[in-house]
Amino acid sequence: MMGTGVDGAMIGGEAILGARGLTKRFGAMCAANSIDYHLGPKEMAGIIGPNGAGKTTVFNLLTGVYAPDQGSVFFDGREITRLSPQQRVKLGIRRTFQLASTFDNLRVIDNLRLAYYHKQRQGRCSLGGMCSADLGEVRDESIDECLEQLELSKAAHLPVASLPLGSKRKLELAMALIGAPRVLLLDEPFAGLSEMEIGQIVAMLRHRCTRRMAVLIIEHKITWLKDLVDRISVLVNGEIIADGDYQTVLDSPVTRKSYWRVE
Numbered sequence: 476m477m478g479t480g481v482d483g484a485m486i487g488g489e490a491i492l493g494a495r496g497l498t499k500r501f502g503a504m505c506a507a508n509s510i511d512y513h514l515g516p517k518e519m520a521g522i523i524g525p526n527g528a529g530k531t532t533v534f535n536l537l538t539g540v541y542a543p544d545q546g547s548v549f550f551d552g553r554e555i556t557r558l559s560p561q562q563r564v565k566l567g568i569r570r571t572f573q574l575a576s577t578f579d580n581l582r583v584i585d586n587l588r589l590a591y592y593h594k595q596r597q598g599r600c601s602l603g604g605m606c607s608a609d610l611g612e613v614r615d616e617s618i619d620e621c622l623e624q625l626e627l628s629k630a631a632h633l634p635v636a637s638l639p640l641g642s643k644r645k646l647e648l649a650m651a652l653i654g655a656p657r658v659l660l661l662d663e664p665f666a667g668l669s670e671m672e673i674g675q676i677v678a679m680l681r682h683r684c685t686r687r688m689a690v691l692i693i694e695h696k697i698t699w700l701k702d703l704v705d706r707i708s709v710l711v712n713g714e715i716i717a718d719g720d721y722q723t724v725l726d727s728p729v730t731r732k733s734y735w736r737v738e
Protein backbone atom coordinates (compact mmCIF):
# COMPACT_ATOMS: atom_id res chain seq x y z
CA MET A 476 0.00 0.00 0.00
CA MET A 477 1.33 3.41 -0.94
CA GLY A 478 1.63 5.78 1.96
CA THR A 479 0.49 8.95 0.32
CA GLY A 480 -0.84 11.72 2.55
CA VAL A 481 -4.44 12.00 3.60
CA ASP A 482 -5.24 14.20 0.63
CA GLY A 483 -3.41 11.81 -1.69
CA ALA A 484 -0.28 14.00 -1.97
CA MET A 485 2.94 13.99 0.03
CA ILE A 486 3.08 16.69 2.67
CA GLY A 487 5.97 18.95 1.68
CA GLY A 488 6.57 17.52 -1.81
CA GLU A 489 8.18 14.28 -3.03
CA ALA A 490 8.78 11.57 -0.42
CA ILE A 491 11.89 12.07 1.70
CA LEU A 492 11.95 8.46 2.94
CA GLY A 493 10.52 5.48 1.14
CA ALA A 494 10.40 1.71 1.17
CA ARG A 495 9.57 -0.53 -1.77
CA GLY A 496 8.82 -4.23 -1.33
CA LEU A 497 10.76 -4.22 1.94
CA THR A 498 11.00 -7.78 3.29
CA LYS A 499 12.79 -9.24 6.31
CA ARG A 500 12.53 -12.82 7.52
CA PHE A 501 13.73 -14.33 10.76
CA GLY A 502 13.73 -18.06 10.01
CA ALA A 503 10.22 -18.98 8.88
CA MET A 504 8.72 -15.77 10.30
CA CYS A 505 8.27 -12.79 8.01
CA ALA A 506 8.69 -9.67 10.22
CA ALA A 507 8.36 -7.30 7.25
CA ASN A 508 6.41 -8.58 4.27
CA SER A 509 6.87 -6.61 1.06
CA ILE A 510 6.22 -3.20 2.66
CA ASP A 511 5.65 -0.15 0.48
CA TYR A 512 5.76 3.08 2.43
CA HIS A 513 6.44 6.75 1.73
CA LEU A 514 6.90 9.65 4.11
CA GLY A 515 6.55 13.27 2.97
CA PRO A 516 9.40 15.69 3.78
CA LYS A 517 7.29 17.68 6.26
CA GLU A 518 4.91 14.96 7.27
CA MET A 519 4.32 13.63 10.78
CA ALA A 520 3.05 10.07 10.61
CA GLY A 521 2.32 7.25 13.03
CA ILE A 522 2.71 3.48 12.89
CA ILE A 523 0.59 1.36 15.18
CA GLY A 524 0.22 -2.39 15.47
CA PRO A 525 0.17 -5.22 17.99
CA ASN A 526 3.31 -6.49 19.76
CA GLY A 527 5.53 -8.39 17.37
CA ALA A 528 3.86 -6.88 14.29
CA GLY A 529 7.23 -5.81 12.86
CA LYS A 530 7.24 -2.08 13.71
CA THR A 531 10.75 -1.94 15.17
CA THR A 532 11.96 -4.22 12.37
CA VAL A 533 10.76 -1.63 9.84
CA PHE A 534 12.76 1.07 11.68
CA ASN A 535 15.80 -1.22 11.70
CA LEU A 536 15.45 -1.68 7.94
CA LEU A 537 14.99 2.05 7.29
CA THR A 538 17.99 2.99 9.45
CA GLY A 539 20.31 0.27 8.13
CA VAL A 540 20.53 -1.84 11.30
CA TYR A 541 19.17 -4.76 9.25
CA ALA A 542 19.70 -5.45 5.56
CA PRO A 543 16.43 -6.48 3.89
CA ASP A 544 16.05 -9.90 2.27
CA GLN A 545 14.22 -8.13 -0.55
CA GLY A 546 13.20 -4.62 -1.44
CA SER A 547 14.77 -1.20 -1.25
CA VAL A 548 14.95 1.94 0.87
CA PHE A 549 15.01 5.43 -0.65
CA PHE A 550 15.99 8.79 0.79
CA ASP A 551 15.44 12.03 -1.07
CA GLY A 552 15.14 10.30 -4.44
CA ARG A 553 18.23 8.14 -3.99
CA GLU A 554 18.50 4.46 -3.14
CA ILE A 555 20.19 3.90 0.23
CA THR A 556 19.46 0.19 0.78
CA ARG A 557 23.13 -0.63 1.13
CA LEU A 558 24.26 2.36 3.19
CA SER A 559 25.44 1.78 6.77
CA PRO A 560 23.54 3.26 9.75
CA GLN A 561 26.33 5.86 10.12
CA GLN A 562 26.04 6.92 6.49
CA ARG A 563 22.28 7.30 6.93
CA VAL A 564 22.77 9.44 10.05
CA LYS A 565 25.00 11.73 7.96
CA LEU A 566 22.18 12.09 5.44
CA GLY A 567 19.95 13.30 8.28
CA ILE A 568 18.07 10.16 9.34
CA ARG A 569 17.93 10.00 13.15
CA ARG A 570 16.10 7.71 15.52
CA THR A 571 15.37 7.08 19.14
CA PHE A 572 15.08 3.61 20.62
CA GLN A 573 12.34 1.67 22.35
CA LEU A 574 14.64 1.63 25.40
CA ALA A 575 16.20 5.07 25.87
CA SER A 576 19.82 5.19 24.70
CA THR A 577 21.87 7.98 26.23
CA PHE A 578 25.45 8.12 27.56
CA ASP A 579 24.58 7.25 31.16
CA ASN A 580 28.06 7.95 32.55
CA LEU A 581 27.98 11.57 31.28
CA ARG A 582 26.03 14.50 32.68
CA VAL A 583 22.80 15.61 30.96
CA ILE A 584 24.37 18.75 29.52
CA ASP A 585 27.40 16.83 28.22
CA ASN A 586 25.10 14.45 26.33
CA LEU A 587 23.58 17.46 24.58
CA ARG A 588 26.99 19.05 23.99
CA LEU A 589 28.18 15.80 22.45
CA ALA A 590 25.15 15.69 20.12
CA TYR A 591 25.81 19.31 19.13
CA TYR A 592 29.52 18.67 18.59
CA HIS A 593 28.72 15.70 16.35
CA LYS A 594 26.40 17.83 14.28
CA GLN A 595 29.03 20.57 13.86
CA ARG A 596 31.58 17.99 12.78
CA GLN A 597 28.95 16.23 10.64
CA GLY A 598 29.61 12.97 12.43
CA ARG A 599 33.37 13.09 11.77
CA CYS A 600 34.38 12.43 15.35
CA SER A 601 34.18 9.74 17.98
CA LEU A 602 33.81 9.89 21.72
CA GLY A 603 37.37 8.54 21.91
CA GLY A 604 39.18 11.83 21.35
CA MET A 605 36.97 13.82 23.71
CA CYS A 606 37.03 14.34 27.47
CA SER A 607 34.54 16.17 29.70
CA ALA A 608 36.81 19.24 29.75
CA ASP A 609 36.61 19.46 25.92
CA LEU A 610 32.85 19.07 26.11
CA GLY A 611 32.70 22.05 28.47
CA GLU A 612 33.94 24.18 25.57
CA VAL A 613 30.94 23.22 23.46
CA ARG A 614 28.33 25.93 23.94
CA ASP A 615 25.27 26.89 21.98
CA GLU A 616 21.90 28.51 22.58
CA SER A 617 20.12 25.47 21.16
CA ILE A 618 21.50 23.37 24.04
CA ASP A 619 20.07 25.71 26.72
CA GLU A 620 16.85 26.02 24.77
CA CYS A 621 16.40 22.24 24.71
CA LEU A 622 17.12 21.96 28.43
CA GLU A 623 14.58 24.63 29.22
CA GLN A 624 11.86 23.36 26.94
CA LEU A 625 12.02 19.87 28.40
CA GLU A 626 12.34 21.18 31.97
CA LEU A 627 15.73 19.53 32.27
CA SER A 628 17.66 22.69 33.24
CA LYS A 629 17.78 21.70 36.90
CA ALA A 630 19.12 18.27 35.97
CA ALA A 631 21.70 19.63 33.52
CA HIS A 632 24.69 18.80 35.71
CA LEU A 633 23.46 15.46 37.00
CA PRO A 634 24.78 12.20 35.58
CA VAL A 635 22.21 10.69 33.22
CA ALA A 636 22.37 7.39 35.15
CA SER A 637 20.59 9.12 38.05
CA LEU A 638 17.63 10.30 35.94
CA PRO A 639 14.19 8.71 35.81
CA LEU A 640 13.18 7.09 32.50
CA GLY A 641 10.98 10.07 31.51
CA SER A 642 13.90 12.49 31.67
CA LYS A 643 16.18 10.09 29.81
CA ARG A 644 13.66 9.78 27.02
CA LYS A 645 13.26 13.55 26.79
CA LEU A 646 17.03 13.87 26.67
CA GLU A 647 17.29 11.28 23.92
CA LEU A 648 14.76 13.22 21.84
CA ALA A 649 16.61 16.47 22.49
CA MET A 650 19.88 14.86 21.34
CA ALA A 651 18.25 13.68 18.12
CA LEU A 652 16.79 17.17 17.50
CA ILE A 653 20.08 18.96 18.11
CA GLY A 654 21.44 16.96 15.18
CA ALA A 655 18.95 18.88 12.95
CA PRO A 656 17.56 15.74 11.30
CA ARG A 657 15.58 15.69 8.08
CA VAL A 658 13.83 12.51 9.15
CA LEU A 659 13.18 11.57 12.76
CA LEU A 660 12.09 8.04 13.66
CA LEU A 661 10.72 7.60 17.18
CA ASP A 662 10.18 4.10 18.57
CA GLU A 663 7.56 4.26 21.35
CA PRO A 664 8.60 7.68 22.69
CA PHE A 665 5.76 7.66 25.26
CA ALA A 666 6.37 4.19 26.74
CA GLY A 667 6.75 4.19 30.52
CA LEU A 668 6.14 7.94 30.84
CA SER A 669 3.60 9.83 32.95
CA GLU A 670 0.82 11.80 31.24
CA MET A 671 2.69 14.99 32.13
CA GLU A 672 5.93 13.80 30.58
CA ILE A 673 4.12 12.64 27.45
CA GLY A 674 2.52 16.10 27.26
CA GLN A 675 5.97 17.72 27.36
CA ILE A 676 7.25 15.46 24.58
CA VAL A 677 4.17 16.13 22.45
CA ALA A 678 4.64 19.89 22.97
CA MET A 679 8.28 19.60 21.98
CA LEU A 680 7.41 17.63 18.84
CA ARG A 681 4.75 20.20 17.87
CA HIS A 682 7.06 23.14 18.51
CA ARG A 683 10.27 21.76 17.02
CA CYS A 684 9.17 19.28 14.35
CA THR A 685 5.73 20.02 12.86
CA ARG A 686 6.15 21.14 9.24
CA ARG A 687 9.92 21.40 9.73
CA MET A 688 10.96 17.80 9.15
CA ALA A 689 9.58 14.33 8.53
CA VAL A 690 8.68 12.40 11.67
CA LEU A 691 7.58 8.79 11.96
CA ILE A 692 6.31 7.65 15.37
CA ILE A 693 5.71 4.07 16.51
CA GLU A 694 3.31 4.17 19.47
CA HIS A 695 0.94 1.95 21.41
CA LYS A 696 -0.62 4.94 23.22
CA ILE A 697 -2.52 5.85 20.12
CA THR A 698 -4.88 8.49 21.52
CA TRP A 699 -1.83 10.76 21.91
CA LEU A 700 -1.26 10.46 18.17
CA LYS A 701 -4.75 11.67 17.32
CA ASP A 702 -4.05 15.40 17.26
CA LEU A 703 -0.37 15.06 16.47
CA VAL A 704 0.04 13.06 13.26
CA ASP A 705 -1.14 13.77 9.72
CA ARG A 706 -1.51 10.09 8.91
CA ILE A 707 -1.44 6.72 10.54
CA SER A 708 -0.57 3.24 9.28
CA VAL A 709 -1.47 -0.06 10.86
CA LEU A 710 1.09 -2.86 10.72
CA VAL A 711 -0.06 -6.42 11.39
CA ASN A 712 2.04 -9.54 10.75
CA GLY A 713 4.63 -7.55 8.82
CA GLU A 714 2.10 -5.96 6.48
CA ILE A 715 0.56 -2.50 6.31
CA ILE A 716 -3.16 -3.29 6.44
CA ALA A 717 -4.51 0.27 6.66
CA ASP A 718 -3.16 3.76 5.96
CA GLY A 719 -4.81 7.19 6.05
CA ASP A 720 -6.10 9.79 8.48
CA TYR A 721 -6.39 8.78 12.13
CA GLN A 722 -10.15 8.44 12.44
CA THR A 723 -10.77 6.75 9.11
CA VAL A 724 -8.03 4.22 9.77
CA LEU A 725 -9.16 3.42 13.31
CA ASP A 726 -12.80 3.08 12.21
CA SER A 727 -12.02 0.95 9.18
CA PRO A 728 -13.34 -2.64 9.25
CA VAL A 729 -9.91 -4.07 8.45
CA THR A 730 -8.33 -2.27 11.46
CA ARG A 731 -11.18 -3.26 13.73
CA LYS A 732 -10.79 -6.88 12.70
CA SER A 733 -6.98 -7.23 12.64
CA TYR A 734 -5.89 -4.73 15.29
CA TRP A 735 -8.77 -4.41 17.72
CA ARG A 736 -10.00 -7.93 16.93
CA VAL A 737 -13.63 -6.83 16.85
CA GLU A 738 -15.98 -7.58 13.97
Ligand SMILES: Nc1ncnc2c1ncn2[C@@H]1O[C@H](COP(=O)(O)OP(=O)(O)OP(=O)(O)O)[C@@H](O)[C@H]1O
Nearest residue numbers: 501504506524525526527528529530531532533573
Ligand atom coordinates in the same frame (compact mmCIF):
# COMPACT_ATOMS: atom_id res chain seq x y z
N1 LIG B 1 16.91 -9.96 15.55
C1 LIG B 1 15.85 -10.77 15.54
N2 LIG B 1 16.00 -12.11 15.48
C2 LIG B 1 14.91 -12.93 15.46
N3 LIG B 1 13.65 -12.50 15.48
C3 LIG B 1 13.44 -11.18 15.55
C4 LIG B 1 14.52 -10.23 15.59
N4 LIG B 1 14.01 -8.99 15.65
C5 LIG B 1 12.67 -9.13 15.66
N5 LIG B 1 12.34 -10.43 15.60
C6 LIG B 1 10.96 -10.98 15.56
O1 LIG B 1 10.26 -10.29 14.53
C7 LIG B 1 8.92 -10.02 14.92
C8 LIG B 1 8.67 -8.52 14.86
O2 LIG B 1 9.41 -7.91 15.90
P1 LIG B 1 9.44 -6.35 16.12
O3 LIG B 1 10.38 -6.10 17.24
O4 LIG B 1 9.71 -5.67 14.84
O5 LIG B 1 7.93 -6.08 16.56
P2 LIG B 1 7.25 -4.74 17.09
O6 LIG B 1 6.06 -4.49 16.22
O7 LIG B 1 8.26 -3.67 17.22
O8 LIG B 1 6.72 -5.21 18.53
P3 LIG B 1 6.61 -4.37 19.93
O9 LIG B 1 5.33 -3.61 19.83
O10 LIG B 1 6.51 -5.46 20.96
O11 LIG B 1 7.82 -3.54 20.08
C9 LIG B 1 8.76 -10.61 16.32
O12 LIG B 1 8.19 -11.88 16.21
C10 LIG B 1 10.19 -10.71 16.83
O13 LIG B 1 10.33 -11.73 17.77
Ligand SMILES: [Mg+2]
Nearest residue numbers: 530531532573
Ligand atom coordinates in the same frame (compact mmCIF):
# COMPACT_ATOMS: atom_id res chain seq x y z
MG1 LIG C 1 9.02 -2.61 18.82
